Every structure is written in structure tokens, then in C-alpha cells.
Amino acid sequence: MKTTLLSIAIILGSYFQSHAQSAEFQAAQIAANAYVSSHGLEYQPKRNVFTGHNDNVIHIFMFEDGNLLLAGYPTVATEKSKFQLHLFVQNTNASTFLLEYTGSYSPILNIQNGNSSPAPMPAAGAVPPPIVISQLDFAILGPFTNTLVFTLKERASPGDSYNTLVSTTIQISKTFYASIGSGIVYTSLKDPSNIRKIPLGATDSTLVADNTKGRSLLTLMATFYPWGRNNLMMPEWNLKDRFGIVVGTTIGSDTSSFKNLLLGAQYDFSIGGSFIAGLHYGQRQKIIGVDYKDFKFGESKFEGDLESKKYTQGDLGLFFGVAIDSRIFSQIFK
Template structure:
């Protein structure tokens, strides 16, 4: 009889202990239920991150394991961070979780004191899951390290580091150097020669009598800043994607061809640009717009080819030289 009673007590105790044990699925369900709306709107499957209003949310269980989202290895100077620690009331009644962070801050460390730490809730009954939401920290430069320690309430010196991670912070640039291949409407006839048209009249023929292509070296200013380790973020009209471009043609006439306009980044290091092309070009004196190959020429080719400054329109593709350098190094 005593043996049966002891066996029954062991079963009951084992069942109760098992019912008080939480696994990864329990933690995950807790997080997804509480932050359902945020995961639908702000979770990126490709990066495995939940980023809301520039804040990277990191969910950790009381053993240091990430929950549902990952922990970034690299972030930007614009990001701030919020750590969510999920534990249960039984564990929380006997242990303390301490969060600390080390890093460089620019311009200043911004800590939003929004810590949501509920009072002790375990009363000896069934434990339940609860959440510590630590203060938002950042932004950082270079790198930063966050650590969570687990300590006994009755012996704080008895501590265990459950997680420590270092996140590298990519530098934000406001100026980049790029090279571009552009189409311009600013005609600049070259290699001009006399010829005969279909009517037997003297005319002129030349290269580049219509639109032409130019290769340019450009400087781009990003008012909002860019990190070239990441593709541009935001929608198609995100300010981060736009820069102000100025440049000059790469050839012997670099001081006779200048461009200025707007650049739109569609990928990391890749962009399209458009704007005005101001340059010095060959014109035929006495003609408003000479029709090469057709119009009759009655002047002197040695004296009637003159240089004039004018404005045209350009559009084309641009490649950031910083990205080009990284691609070149990767092939070595």
C-alpha cells in the first residue's frame, strides 16, 4: 500500500514538474502573440530581424537563446536596440537578470527609459511566462557588445553569463565617389570633314552629331547618409536613396564638360542619375543647327568650326567606386 502511494506521489510530482517546464515553442508563441502586429508589419524574413522605427528588437529566453528573430552581426549608425528577455515567474522569483552594454556612442548615447519589468508574480502556483523589456540603447559607432547575466537572488555573486554578443556598426557616409556611363543630348560633333550629299552639294559629316555617350567621374552627396554595407532601405521614395551628383567627363576635355543632377540608388553601390550637362561643344558658324550629311555647306571648314558653351540633358547608370573596390578585392 505504501509503495503504491509513493508511486502515485512520484507520478503527480513528475507531472507537475513537467507542466511547469517551458520549451522554445512556448516562448515563441508568447512573443508572437504579444507582438503579432509588429511581426506582420516590420519583420523581414530575409534578414530575420524585426526593425520598427529604426529600433532592432532582439528577443532572448532565460538561457540566452534567440527567440524567432536573429541577432544582427552588423548594423548601421542609425539603429538603436531593444532587448526583450522572456522568462517565467518561477525562475524570476529566485533569479535576477542583469543587462549591460558597452560601446561608443555618436553623437551621444540615447537611452529611452521604457523598461517594462513587472513585479514578482510567482506565488507558488503554476508559473507563467513574463517579459523584461530593457531600455532602448544606441545609436553606436564602430561596434558594441551587450551582455545578460543571470544571478541568484539570495547570492548575487553567483552569476552566469547567459549571452554576450558583439554587433559591428557599419560607418555612415555622406559623400561617395563614383563613375558613370551617361547618355547626353548635348551634341558635340567631332572629326568634322567635308563630303558630298545626295544632291551633289558640299556638306559636312562628323561623329557624335546626335545624342552621345560619356564616361564621368562623380562626387555624390547623401543628405541622409548611406551605409554601403547594406542596400538602400525604405520604399522607392525613401530619402536615403537620393543623392546630389556633380561630375566631369573622363577624357581630354574634362574641363569642358560638367554634369549636375540627382542620383537614385536602386541597389548597394548601383544607381541611376539624371540632370543637366553643361559643356563646350563644336558648332558651325552661321548655322543655327547644322544638319550633318544633308545640309549644304558654303563656309570655310578651317574657320567656321567654333566652340560654344551650352546645356543639355543627361541620364545613365552610376557605380560607387567603394563597392567596385570591394568586388575587385573579392576576386583576388
């Protein structure tokens, strides 16, 4: 019963809300939707904005009273974003509108952009004409960095001063192309340590060692983003937004004792966290006549002097694991 009453309340609320909108506002919404369809604009639900196809232009649709028609302001934009306001007014509206964008992109950028007045008001006593919506398209402006202050002003007549209809501030997400992080990976490159020779039965010998299987490594990784990243934006699921190239080494390596190099790719599963995989080149302890793929420590026979057969060689293996962006990793150990 409660569920039924709640459903009825929601339906009635939607009904009264839709009927509370003026006929002029609804006509403007129809005109705005027609523009979206005719220009092939794409709606992005996560950001609640309309954008052009691969042109980074965010389209803002507004009624003459300052209310938004189709979607909201972008909560966050990128340094590649540009902006265009489409203002829908009745053709009986004689006001002049002024759009101000205040932002920066290296040099300070302060731009004013105005429009000509629509058709004049009808004479007193005349029969009101049908609702006709005019569309005023302001210039495409941007890109910007840091923040953008978006202000629309209206002047009723040439002798009046401009009054602010609406003003909002949009955060611009910084774009970066590299980051540093830490990772935990598993590598197929075996590197037995503390190798010792022990008896096997009455007459034979074998070898025992630590880390005879694949091993885990704590790594320091540099990640390069071919298409850039935005630190305030939720990534989309496409490859461009989540892909990176990683180069790293094990923590503790330096130029005098360099042992490991990792090169591969990453795919973000969340902000600051990613799966990584690729090739591992590393220096490792080897023994003449012992193939780590076939030799079973503690079981296979070994003949000869162990120390004289030890040597170090670089080999290739595969690694996979997870990486955490340094900004998150540093918070763990605060």
C-alpha cells in the same frame, strides 16, 4: 516517391521540434507575440529583426535561459539603431538578471542595466501554479558605432556571482553621405569634331565630321545621399535607400579646359551600381548658320568659309547611363 518521403520527413521534423519546446518556452513566445501586436512592431525579413515604426529601435525577445523567442540578433545594424531587450521569465524564477551593453559612440560607452527579482519560488511541497510569464523590459540603449557587445548575465541569489547566459557581437554599419564613382553616360548634346568642308555634287559643298550623333562620355561623379547610406546593409527597394544626387564632369576635364558639367539623380540597382540621368551642360563646337538638329552632315548644303564660321558655345542636353562606386571601379583595374 522520394519527394513524398522527404515531405513526410520535414513534417515529422517540424512536429517533433515544436513538441520538444517546453510549455514554458511556448508560453513566453505567445507573450512576446502579444507584445509585438500590441506595440505595432514591424518584422524585417531581410534582417530577421523586429523594429518600431520609424523609431530605429531593434527589439530583441529572449527567454530566461538565453534562447531567442521570435527572431535572431541583427547581423548588421546602423549608426541610427537603438536596442531594447525584452526578457520573458516564469514568475517562479527568483534570479536577478544583468544586461551589459558595451559599445562606443564617440566617447566610450559602457552601460550596465539590471532588474529587480521576480516573485519568489513557491514553498516545498506546494501545488505548482499555472505557467505565468513575466516580462522584463530593459532600457532602450544606443546608438553605437563600430561594434556592440551584448551580454546578458544571471544571478540565482544575492550572494552569488553573475553567470553569463548569452553574449554576442553586433556589427554597426558606418553611415556615409557622399561617395565618388565613375560613370558611362550617353548625352544628347552633339559635339561634332574634326569638321571638314567637301564638295557636294558639281557645284555645292557640304560638311563631314566625327561624332555627329549623340556621344558617350566617361565621367567622374560625386554622389550625395540625402538620407545617408550604410556600407554593410542591403538596400531596401524604397526611394530613400536607393536615391542619390549626382554631380560630375568628364574624365580629363580641369579648370583650364572645363567643358562638361552633369547634374542629375541616381537610383541604385545593386550595391555599388546605379542608373543615372539628368542635365548635361557642355561647351561644344558650333558653326554659324548650322543647326545640328536639322543639318545632315554629308548631305546638307553648306556655303561660306568654314573656319570663319566656327565658334564655341555652352548648351544644355540630357544624359543617362550607369555609374559604379569608386571602391568597385578600382578593383576592376587592379
